[in-house]
Amino acid sequence: MSEMPAARPKPRPVPGHGHNGHEGPARVTAAVCCAASCVSAQSDQILKKLGERVTEAGLTDVAVKRVGCLGLCAAGPLIQIPETGKLLRGVTPDKLEPVVEELRTAHPTGQMEDQQPFFSKQVRVATENMGRIDPEDIDDYQAHGGYEGLRQVLTSMSPAEVRDEITRSGLRGRGGAGYGTGLKWTTVAKAQGSPKYVICNADEGDPGAFMDRSVLESDPYRVLEGMAIAAYAVEATEGYIYCRAEYPLAVARLRTAIRNAQRSGFLGSAIADTNFSFDIQVRLGAGAFVCGEETALIASVEGRRGTPRPRPPYPAVAGLWGKPTLINNVETYANVPSIIRNGAQWYSSIGAPESRSKGTKVFALAGRVVNTGLVEVPMGITLREIIYDIGGGIPDGRPFKAVQTGGPGGGCIPAEYLDMPVDYESLIKVGSFMGSGGMIVMDDTSCMVDVARYFMDFCREESCGKCPPCRVGTTELYRMLDSICSGEATMDDLERMAKLAGIVAKTSLCGLGAGAPNPIFSTLRYFRDEYVAHIVDHVCPAGVCTIKTAEVAR
């Protein structure tokens, strides 16, 4: 449909960061990662000091710029030289001499260094600008194809055509449930009621998940553009981003981005000189996991306790203030500008051609894996490729035990499924769930009963208390798991627990309670022997649990 973007201009130097007044393109650029993980290891200091050093050294053809997440968080703080592809790891503010030396001698040859599998096996769509652009600079975003998508829909497409394009792309909700994005947009567009709202769910509550945080910190304009395109497609005029208060850097960058977008005419009235108007406000969450559920999120945006309500009616019909409301998560919106720019055909050709999962998925790879960090992979890639090729395998040569996906409502997948493709349907088939994209690798130092207890403790604490199956059920399941961990349970208890887990899953009001028993189901399915070892042999095979002695247990 549309043309692919033309060759991209080189990153522009950032004023005030050591480019030393040199005009014209820089010979090389030092792209300093300033996303949360590297910032917490003082990369903001590095950015400042490196700028000074480069100036002192008289390197007038070197630009030092702030960029978003470079992905390989495990090796941070990171500096990349995009012209040569070289990645400098573990940089510290006190030892910048080698970095300055590298910048003095680096010459772009067209050959890229550091093409290791961590980078080469990834396919970047939602994260394409990450580590390349200055997250606060709207001009840099536009220099990398930003706002081409929005301009295109406003000037040459009807709202129905936009919805159709998204539908044909095969994009599904990246928050986890995988509902067809085009279908959801169409439902909101057809719903009666005005005004309509667009909400971005940035309440990334799953422990071990930081995809949305990285996208917001690294490329906030992309999310704003995606929301604006969605607003045009469903004919909404107001938008909200509901972001966790635990992400102060993401919130600050979002607020800056919104202000700059308003100034540049990409938010507010008469966007891009058309008669389309749309504005966005940020709303802070306050530490309630249940607010990731859409009806609870709406209650929270309205300033109330974040408790879910029964659906239907769905928010698409009756959402914020009872009006039709579109809710998608950060990553879903982040895919939209690229789909519009490059066409539905292009997007749906990425990933597994036979499956119903198209495009890419961003995962936060963490736990017992060498290359912890943020990765974006095509749908249909195998778990083994993610964990061993991209992730570099398990540290210290320990054996792989399980990978946990889907957050507290997900499951633990054992080694026998390492070669299965990663897509929505396959993950459900093995008892897990795509979820928002947390992927926690575990080795033999993790006890699977203890892991199940950990997630149940989480759900018990985070249950909003509205419906009894979740409020009482998760507490009771936690108590049962705790007694297994301490070696005090019987095999009858195990059966009772499995039965109660089934009831909680079937009768809870929202996804929190319905998903809470999943870690029990999946660990019982694949690691039942560990439960039995705790109960019958009074042994924790991983040596994690403190088992009371057999006498005491009886």
Place this chain on the structure above:
Amino acid sequence: MPVLNAKRTAPTDDKRWKIVETRMRRLGDRPEALIEALHAAQEAFGYLDDDALQYVSDILGVPPSKVYGVATFYSFFILKPQGQHTCVVCTGTACYINGVKDILAGIHAKYGIKPRQTTADNKLSLLTARCLGACSLAPAVIVDGDVQGKVKADELIARLEAM
């Protein structure tokens, strides 16, 4: 529901109330500004006391019961003053499997406090976070706003002792 005879003046002439007032006014002093107002008050004063809850209730016309309900529903809001120093321990999955239990046990052994408690001398408050999203630094803690990665219990305690 409007609250009758509500006082609309700040509890004290502390300038920080202005920040709270401005944030509420920007959202039209409407009930939906409640969570934003509580954020503003907590940012300004460090925690939410009864005066703050009552003031927000008066301005926004939300009954005190509902303000209290919201303030206690969300775990981010703190209703008690914190100690001189705070240590937030991340309990996300990556941190959990990388040894958070040892860190919490170490702190408990040394200071006798559990999460959401403060030492008797009011020096140290221990908090936990669901997930800081700094999973590649697991286990991670935040000591007085400063994120520390790959923490070991003894090193952390040495650092807390040095403060």
